[in-house]
Amino acid sequence: MEHQELWKSVLGQIELSISKANFVTWFQGTAIVSVEDGTAIISVPNGFAKEWLENKYNHTIIQALRGFDETIRSIRCIISGPQPIKKSFDAVVQPGSQATMKPDVQSQQRTNSNTQTTRPAGGFIQTAPKQATAMFHESNLNPRYTFADYIVAENNELANAACVAVSRNLGQIYNPLFIYGGVGLGKTHLLQALGNEVKREHPEKNIKYITSERFTSELVDSIKNQRTDKFKEYYQQMDLLIIDDVQFLSGREKTQNEFFHIFNALYQINKQIVISSDRPPKAIPTLEDRLRSRFEGGMITDISQPNEETRLAILRKKVTEKGISIEEDALRFIAENITQNIREIEGALNRVIAYSEFYKTAPSISLVEKVLSQLIIQNKKNIQTKDIVAAVEKLYSVSEEDLLKKGRKKGISNARQVAMYLMRTELNMPFSSIGDFFGGRDHTTALHAFEKVSGEIEKNLRLKGELSTLKNELYQSNGA
Amino acid sequence: MKVTCTQENLSKALSFLERATGKQTALPILSNFLIRVEKGKLKLSSTNLEIGVTTYVNAKIEGAGEIAAPVKIISNFVGNLPSGEVVVIDVQGSAISLESGGYDMRVRGLDPKDFPIIPEKKGETSFHLPAQALKSALQRILPCVSMNESRLELTGVNMLFLDDEVHIAATDSFRLAEQVLRLPDGASGEGYDLFRSQNSSLILPHITMQELARIISPETETVAVTFEENQVFFDIDGVSVVSRIINGKYPDYKQILPKEFAYAAKLSREELLRAVRMAGVFASQMSGEMLVSVSPDSGEVLVAARSSEVGENRTVIHGEISGGEPVQILFNPRYVIDGLNAISTDSVYFLLNSPSSPAGFRMIGSDGVIDQDYLYIAMPIRK
Numbered sequence: 001m002e003h004q005e006l007w008k009s010v011l012g013q014i015e016l017s018i019s020k021a022n023f024v025t026w027f028q029g030t031a032i033v034s035v036e037d038g039t040a041i042i043s044v045p046n047g048f049a050k051e052w053l054e055n056k057y058n059h060t061i062i063q064a065l066r067g068f069d070e071t072i073r074s075i076r077c078i079i080s081g082p083q084p085i086k087k088s089f090d091a092v093v094q095p096g097s098q099a100t101m102k103p104d105v106q107s108q109q110r111t112n113s114n115t116q117t118t119r120p121a122g123g124f125i126q127t128a129p130k131q132a133t134a135m136f137h138e139s140n141l142n143p144r145y146t147f148a149d150y151i152v153a154e155n156n157e158l159a160n161a162a163c164v165a166v167s168r169n170l171g172q173i174y175n176p177l178f179i180y181g182g183v184g185l186g187k188t189h190l191l192q193a194l195g196n197e198v199k200r201e202h203p204e205k206n207i208k209y210i211t212s213e214r215f216t217s218e219l220v221d222s223i224k225n226q227r228t229d230k231f232k233e234y235y236q237q238m239d240l241l242i243i244d245d246v247q248f249l250s251g252r253e254k255t256q257n258e259f260f261h262i263f264n265a266l267y268q269i270n271k272q273i274v275i276s277s278d279r280p281p282k283a284i285p286t287l288e289d290r291l292r293s294r295f296e297g298g299m300i301t302d303i304s305q306p307n308e309e310t311r312l313a314i315l316r317k318k319v320t321e322k323g324i325s326i327e328e329d330a331l332r333f334i335a336e337n338i339t340q341n342i343r344e345i346e347g348a349l350n351r352v353i354a355y356s357e358f359y360k361t362a363p364s365i366s367l368v369e370k371v372l373s374q375l376i377i378q379n380k381k382n383i384q385t386k387d388i389v390a391a392v393e394k395l396y397s398v399s400e401e402d403l404l405k406k407g408r409k410k411g412i413s414n415a416r417q418v419a420m421y422l423m424r425t426e427l428n429m430p431f432s433s434i435g436d437f438f439g440g441r442d443h444t445t446a447l448h449a450f451e452k453v454s455g456e457i458e459k460n461l462r463l464k465g466e467l468s469t470l471k472n473e474l475y476q477s478n479g480a
Numbered sequence: 481m482k483v484t485c486t487q488e489n490l491s492k493a494l495s496f497l498e499r500a501t502g503k504q505t506a507l508p509i510l511s512n513f514l515i516r517v518e519k520g521k522l523k524l525s526s527t528n529l530e531i532g533v534t535t536y537v538n539a540k541i542e543g544a545g546e547i548a549a550p551v552k553i554i555s556n557f558v559g560n561l562p563s564g565e566v567v568v569i570d571v572q573g574s575a576i577s578l579e580s581g582g583y584d585m586r587v588r589g590l591d592p593k594d595f596p597i598i599p600e601k602k603g604e605t606s607f608h609l610p611a612q613a614l615k616s617a618l619q620r621i622l623p624c625v626s627m628n629e630s631r632l633e634l635t636g637v638n639m640l641f642l643d644d645e646v647h648i649a650a651t652d653s654f655r656l657a658e659q660v661l662r663l664p665d666g667a668s669g670e671g672y673d674l675f676r677s678q679n680s681s682l683i684l685p686h687i688t689m690q691e692l693a694r695i696i697s698p699e700t701e702t703v704a705v706t707f708e709e710n711q712v713f714f715d716i717d718g719v720s721v722v723s724r725i726i727n728g729k730y731p732d733y734k735q736i737l738p739k740e741f742a743y744a745a746k747l748s749r750e751e752l753l754r755a756v757r758m759a760g761v762f763a764s765q766m767s768g769e770m771l772v773s774v775s776p777d778s779g780e781v782l783v784a785a786r787s788s789e790v791g792e793n794r795t796v797i798h799g800e801i802s803g804g805e806p807v808q809i810l811f812n813p814r815y816v817i818d819g820l821n822a823i824s825t826d827s828v829y830f831l832l833n834s835p836s837s838p839a840g841f842r843m844i845g846s847d848g849v850i851d852q853d854y855l856y857i858a859m860p861i862r863k
Contacts, residue, residue: 021506025504045724047599048597079709138631221629
């Protein structure tokens with residue numbers, strides 16, 4: 001058993017035998033580092049836990065350990081050292097030029113303060129929120145994501161163009177920029193790339209990338225410590241604020257409220273806000289109207305599922321990145337069969353690479369088929385005949401009744417054949433059942449339909465396109 | 481177990497212990513301290529699992545034993561006793577009674593077996609730090625420590641160990657203080673070099689450093705530092721403090737310390753502090769800013785604040801100022817007040833570059849020499 005698994009099981013047992021407070025106090029942050037000569041080495045976060053585990057809980061722990069590993073006779077604790085936490089610090093933010101301040105305001109300000117003006121209040125102290133500049137500022141950006149690495153295709157070209165434009169004119173054009181699209185389609189990549197680009201071009205800008213989840217927990221912390229003013233202060237000094245997965249704010253009224261104020265504060269002084277979500281603002285439930293209308297006030301753009309060529313391009317790029325060679329056929333197979341999202345494609349590719357390394361064989365199409373068969377079946381098993389019928393009905397504008405009826409009207413029989421083909425390829429149904437399904441037709445009819453469509457796919461580009469649309473429709477509606 | 485000691489000794493020991501107790505209610509034992517008779521001595525200890533404090537109190541001992549006692553109640557009782565009295569602590573089972581003159585109290589203690597075991601150092605002391613210099617350094621540094629737990633590394637004090645200097649710094653990213661602590665000859669021996677080879681820098685929790693500053697008395701000469709198993713032990717006049725280290729990487733703050741300043745104003749600390757405090761009253765609640773205008777030609781510094789809610793205020797102070805054209809800069813008064821409060825000399829050096837770069841404060845000794853070992857910098861409010 002792996003150490004991690006072992007320790008998890010041990011903790012599970014110990015948790016039952018001691019009080020919750022004790023468990024949390026003494027066992028939080030512990031792990032088994034190694035097992036040597038019957039001694040389990042346990043890493044603990046501090047000296048107190050070390051003493052306590054070694055002196056008070058040693059019997060409990062050894063007993064629990066022996067339940068899984070008979071050879072363990074003793075334990076020893078080590079205090080885990082300071083591991084540099086992997087965080088990217090921006091080089092210190094040097095306060096930049098006063099780009100946002102118009103010259104006339106500046107001169108007016110000078111006169112005001114020098115001549116003890118009699119103007120109404122607000123003369124030299126502007127009311128727009130301004131804060132001391134932070135010396136060290138953490139943007140949360142992962143430098144791995146750049147625009148150069150982002151594959152632009154028709155499914156995301158508008159979103160990409162908007163991001164590039166925003167990176168060149170912060171707060172000037174599309175503000176806020178709202179990007180939505182399903183899981184694993186590249187929203188985060190695009191957002192991070194935007195942040196990285198701005199950071200590269202304008203290192204003095206304050207940039208923050210944060211998920212709405214993290215935003216909420218920071219807010220909760222600040223409420224707990226009574227530092228909400230600090231929290232707001234911090235966010236209001238951003239030049240570019242990127243909030244990822246904003247749909248998680250749904251239903252959190254207090255967070256929405258704070259976010260609303262931060263949003264307004266930034267928006268009013270032309271600071272850029274970029275937001276992503278898995279659905280358009282209208283479709284996020286329990287989002288306060290005032291927030292929704294603000295999101296809708298800027299630019300909204302979506303990222304949709306990549307088509308087959310894009311998927312293939314992504315695969316090629318990944319393969320080059322990893323420096324391995326895979327047959328074009330094999331790549332094509334992956335691109336054809338893994339249609340859901342880019343993360344899945346990456347996963348499938350990694351799986352193929354792992355297998356080929358393991359078996360020491362070149363990743364050929366047969367290997368790929370074997371390796372991915374399980375993944376593909378998983379994808380397919382959720383689809384039912386009625387989904388296929390529904391998709392075909394929608395695409396060819398025919399009714400279910402027409403499809404199941406006898407009749408050889410050209411449009412309908414084509415649609416029917418496509419439906420039969422899909423039932424065979426996607427559901428692996430026997431021809432006889434397909435025949436039965438379509439109003440008790442003979443199995444040879446189904447076989448004929450299958451052969452006809454298979455034969456035509458390569459020659460008939462339109463049919464090929466239609467099939468790919470149908471497949472997308474099937475898996476997309478299933479995945480959502 | 482029965483022990484007899486003086487009120488002063490007990491009260492002093494309890495004041496060290498009180499800070500190192502846990503506030504969390506999940507583990508009630510942490511709001512207790514451990515009374516123990518060990519090798520004929522009275523040993524008191526407390527911990528909040530971040531730091532642990534152990535001290536010995538001179539006492540007359542009868543019998544042996546140990547008990548966990550509620551620290552707040554006992555330290556309040558002992559603190560209110562008239563000084564010069566003798567306190568008798570009597571422990572029978574779980575009952576603790578304290579008696580002194582006509583005052584007495586009774587309280588129930590907890591099972592000492594539940595009290596956390598405080599780690600003890602096993603090896604030799606790594607090196608010694610000059611106590612008084614460390615204490616004044618900490619007092620100047622601690623106001624800058626960040627309380628925001630979202631950046632854990634900033635909630636500690638950073639110590640950078642160089643050849644014969646220790647650079648102590650803290651920042652909350654809006655202001656920063658750094659003090660150079662010069663090690664006396666002989667302090668940086670073999671132990672120090674060994675220690676440095678393992679840790680070129682350490683981040684120590686705020687509470688640990690506060691506790692050190694509190695324990696160092698005017699008579700303390702050195703603080704012994706030992707590093708073992710990723711924890712640090714301090715020994716100060718018989719009081720031992722063990723502390724965890726904050727994991728993380730301290731920002732490379734040296735980068736932003738300005739190498740030189742274009743403007744330098746020699747001012748009375750008192751006058752400047754008064755002006756800034758006044759400005760703080762008038763600064764707007766919302767932006768909380770004050771304007772500092774420095775005019776080298778006329779040798780004047782104007783501190784002004786104005787808000788629509790309150791009104792306005794201006795103070796002009798005079799000093800020797802070098803630099804070019806008059807310059808104006810906006811500050812949060814609080815950051816300037818903290819910096820001036822940390823300064824112990826009568827005159828300060830107020831240093832500036834531009835309205836958008838950090839401003840510095842240095843101390844000027846009574847002999848007119850600028851103290852180059854301490855620097856406080858505050859970020860301006862940027863437009």
